[in-house]
Amino acid sequence: MVAKASANTPENQLVVDALRQLIRRLNEATGLIVSAERNYSLNLLRWARERLHATPWQKVLPARSSTILRRETEHRLRKRQTGNQAAYGRLAIWYGQWTFDATLASPDLADRMVDLMLAFPAGEFFADRVFEVWCLNQVIESFRRIGAVTVEGPRLLWQRAGRSICTLRFEEYTFDVWFQKSLPSSSARWRYVHSGNALKGIPDITLIGEDSRYLVIDAKNRKSYGATRPEETYKMLGYLENFRGTFQQYPFWGALCFLSDDDLFTEVGTEGGNRLVLLGAHDNDPKVCALGGRMDTLLSEWLSLRRTEGLLASAPVPQIIM
Known part of the structure; x- marks a missing residue:
């Protein structure tokens, strides 16, 4: 053979x-x-x-x-x-x-x-993405705590192409939670000279209400040791400058989330109701982390300014949880 x-x-x-x-x-x-x-x-x-x-x-x-x-x-x-x-x-x-x-593993495994x-990558990119997704979850959970209900979703991240992560409703007000959605390029004021393309802006988390009100949130996986963060703050204000048309009808609302062990909470504002809040998440002890409560307050106040069908909502102001 x-x-x-x-x-x-x-x-x-x-x-x-x-x-x-x-x-x-x-x-x-x-x-x-x-x-x-x-x-x-x-x-x-x-x-x-x-x-x-x-x-x-x-x-x-x-x-x-x-x-x-x-x-x-x-x-x-x-x-x-x-x-x-x-x-x-x-x-x-x-x-x-x-x-x-x-799910099939025994204890000895x-x-x-x-x-x-x-075996997951240990680089900064992976850690940054984890913090972004964690902040996304904090936003959704905050809305649930103050009484919002889920209409659609939440979707898996890879299913978000052209769709929001979830659609929520508070009373009669419906809004979407988006993850890394580009702001409308049609309203961009700044463009590249050589191509004419708009300078894009992609916040980590974007809330868009049925009345076209926005709240943009950026998650920064960086340790904050003080009450101010000028570099990231100016980047956030760049959204307002470049996409002024998007924020023309309603005031600009934004939030920056950092790592912090001193209960970071700083607010920046202008005449006309524009508002930017800096929030800190404790990076070692979840028991003393105040980001969830601060987020509840911010989102409650954002919902309190909601408009339904072009009129001021007559629904009660959502409860602020501290």
Whole structure:
């Protein structure tokens, strides 16, 4: 009997099966808004498709379930039968992490779960995004505490393309909570000379009421040691300057959220009702963190100025929770 060399080994079948799963998941994520994450996903999708149509993967056909293929691959690795122990060993480790289901984990897998959590990127970009999402959750929870109810959502972040994270209603007043939504470029005053394109503004969180009132919030994952933050404050006021048309009918309301251990709360205002509030979230002790209460107060006051169908709302002022 003469053995024939074949690429259709269990480990290669596992590679093809993993690529197919990856392509399916990336296809589901193509609705992401234009961002670095979306570009990376599209590049990865293109790479995976090219690999599937390249030699030798185009000739490999998975004949068993992924669970069996993974088990057979690990067995062949132990027997040193793969021909490339290092590469297929890394594949087996990656596949185990990628398909790990924490809901089915037993207590003895706690250390493994910790390792997977620590595998998330530890750079500033990831920490900044976590703080932004945390502030988004604080806003939604604040509205719920003061009596608003959910009409639609909340949606997952990757589902937000062209849609708000959620739609809420207080009494008869409906408003949307957006995450990283561009302010209307049609109202931008500043433009690039070489292209004529508008200078964009993308707050982290934007509230838009049915009466077209705005409240913009930026989350800054930075430690504040004083009562003022001039650099970030001027950036926030840049929204008012550049998009003055958007804030022409109603006063500009904004908030900046920082990390702070001294209960940061500073308010900046002008004649005409323009208002900017600096809030601090305690970065070590959630028991003394006052951001939630401060946010409740700010959002309650914003709702108290609501207009329904062009008239001042006759509904009672929402309760301010401290």
